[in-house]
Amino acid sequence: MDKITLSRMQFFGNHGVFPEENKLGQRFxxxxxxxLPLDKPGRSDALEDTVNYGEVFFRVKDIVEGKTFKLIEALAENIASELLHHYTSxxxxxVRVIKPHPPFAVLFDGVTVEINRKQA
Known part of the structure; x- marks a missing residue:
């Protein structure tokens, strides 16, 4: 099956279990x-025959920057649900959510949650 991939979108959000994470926020x-099938837009060269990835970016941005979740698992689930609901194609x-600087004293580059959901 064909794919459209949006990689390393950067947002500032207030997600986390600790109150300071919700107050100060951080980059995600x-x-x-x-x-999704991309044969039709590949032939037609028409935006209306595909998913507008600029629009997808702003939908994800609204979720990451407009809501607060304790767990990045919940953030990922919300993004997946919204995209599947809005784009039936x-x-x-x-969805991969990367929290590059978790708030505890260990040395690693971050935490990633990855979920996969299918259209009902």
Whole structure:
């Protein structure tokens, strides 16, 4: 199946279990893979025959920057649900949320949650 992938979208959000995370916020990275047929837009060269990835970016931005979640698992689930609900041409979506600086004293580059959901 064909895919549209939006990689390393950067947003500032207030997600986390600790109150200071909700107050101060931090940067998050989000990857979204959309599985959908791209043969029709490939032939027609028409935006209305595909998913507008600029619009997808702003939908994800609204969720990451406009809501607060304790868990990045819940953030990923909300993004996947919104995209599948709004774009019925998407058969499947994979969402990766990366929290590059978790608030505890260990040395690693971050935490990533990846979920995969299919159209009902």
């Amino acid at each position: 990275y989000v990857d979204v893979e959309l599985v 998407i058969n499947e979506v994979t």
